[in-house]
Amino acid sequence: MDLVLRAPRVITAEGEVSRAVGVSGGRITAIEPLDAVLSADRVIELSEDEVLLPGLVDSHVHVNDPGRSEWEGFETATAAAAAGGVTTIVDMPLNSLPPTVDPEALAVKRKSAEGRVHVDVGFWGGAIPGKLDQLPALHEAGVFGFKCFLLHSGVDEFPPLDPAGLAEGLRTVNEIDSMMIVHAEDSDEIARAPEVTGGHYADFLRSRPRGAENLAIAHVLDEARRTGARVHILHLSSSDALPMLAEARRDGVRVTVETCPHYLSFIAEEIVDGATQFKCCPPIREAENRELLWRGLADGVIDCVVSDHSPCTPELKRFDSGDFGEAWGGISSLQLGLPAVWTQARARGHALADVVRWMALRPAELTGLRHKGRIEVGADADFCVFAPDEAFVVDVAKLRHRNPVSAYHGRPLAGVVRGTWLRGREITGEQPFGELLTRP
Structure with a gap:
């Protein structure tokens, strides 16, 4: 051997x-x-205080490369992933330029990533108006599925689907045996909510109400029932939606659900005014909501926990004004997902095996990467050496992300990654040897 x-x-x-x-x-x-x-x-x-985990699979990462690589980039994103025990990421189709909405754009992105990745990297395609005819060709080119928004995405080059566009997109992904992953917030409900200006987090929270998430998820589930398409709900933050998601699954709707470390870690009551590093969409909600999300994980309604790593430059967070209306929405956390989730999970009686199921096995199953996210004969030799009882305080200056911005700065966390292995080789950060993946 x-x-x-x-x-x-x-x-x-x-x-x-x-x-x-x-x-x-x-x-x-x-x-x-x-x-x-x-x-x-x-x-x-390995020593007695170390646990050998399968390498984690993070299926929700915004690398922003090419086009906005000053926000992150393939070298820094994948180095941060490896430092956090993540051996496979799947990159989102937006915030890069061009967005990954046709095979030509996918080729540009793959060329940008070649020879620069420290972990294995796959790609989601995008479903936007005027480009839905490109979904079959993107599927054949190897994307893992298609992302859409139901409201403005934050960047003009990736517009949302209206109800007719969502229906058309779902019919297509069902025909080609793919999957639609959905940012589910209802645009009309957001438009009716109070507009946020200034630094009060409570105002921002009112501008992205739970009802917007709940209505959008209900609409996606109805269309999935009608078309038979496979759908995945991204970054669930509203615990109100858990009963209807459970019911839909019992009814045979092909739906899976993710949430993120920040929804499981932070609570709205503790976010001070002007702390725009906590801004994300949908937003971090109240303490009671957080506990219900944990229950949804324990009950299996929520399938997996992934980062939704959405970084930006410090200037875009508007720390100068602390204005939640102007600041970019996104949490930078790719390197910190494992200790963040473990810190909260152990306090609620969960075991490391549960964390591995949520952060390695289930994301691998979601993307069809059956040789990832598990320690079993025949699987890729992707490992994370984890010291679960060692603690540290997050210092953004020591993270591998491109920009020193994170909601976790100054937060004590349990669990330190002491080593990461990709296909039997230890990742040192010196020479990238990750591979670009296509849909199995």
Whole structure:
């Protein structure tokens, strides 16, 4: 074998066990008792305070490259991912220029990423007005599915779908056996809400009411019932929607759901005025809402936890004015998802195996990457060496993200990533060797 990792604590399908894990040719080829005789070119002995996890899969990342690489970029995004135990990301189709809405734009993005990625990278396609005829060609080119908005996306080059466009898009993705991933907030409801100006977080929260999310999700579920299409609800923040999502799934609607570390970590009551680093859409809501999202995870209504890493330059956060109406909406957290979720999960009695299911196994299943997100024979040898009981305080100056902006700055977190391995090779950050993935 090329490599054997001997770990007193490993997260596998059996839960947390002691195992020796053997690797050959970038794949896991043996999972044996800890004291099994396995010979290899290199043997790594993990300590008692370390747990061997599968590399995480983050299916919601805005790399913003090419076109807005001053916001992030492939080198910094994937280096940050690796530092956070993430070995696979799937890049969103917007905020880059051009947006990934046809095969030519996908080719531009892939060329921009070639030779610059420290982890494996796949790509979502975009579904926008005037480009829905491009969905089959993008599907054939290897995108993992299609993202759409139901209201203004924040950038003019990625406009939203109206109800007729959503229906057409869902019919197409059903025909080609793909999936529509939806930013679900209702544009009319947002238009009726009070407009936010100034630095009061409470005003911003009123400008993005739960009702806008709930109405949009109900509409998506109705169209999914009618068309039979597979749909995925992005970054769920409104716990009000959990009962209808559970009911739709019981009725056979093909729907999956994600939420994000910031909705599971922060609460509106603690966000001070002018703290625009916390602005995201949909917004961080109240403490009671957060606990209901945790219950949705425990009950299986919410499938996975992914970052929605949406970075920008410090100037775009408008720290000079603290104006929530003017500031860019997005949380920068790609490197911090694992400790952020683990900190909150352990306080609620969840085990590391639960976190692995939400942040590795389920996102891999969502994207069809069956060889990712698990420690089992035949899977890619993607690993995260995690010290769950070691604590640290987040310092944005020490993160690998391009810009030193994060809502987590100064926050104490539990769990430190001590090493990340991609297909049996340790990621050092010196020479990128990640691969560009296509739909299986």
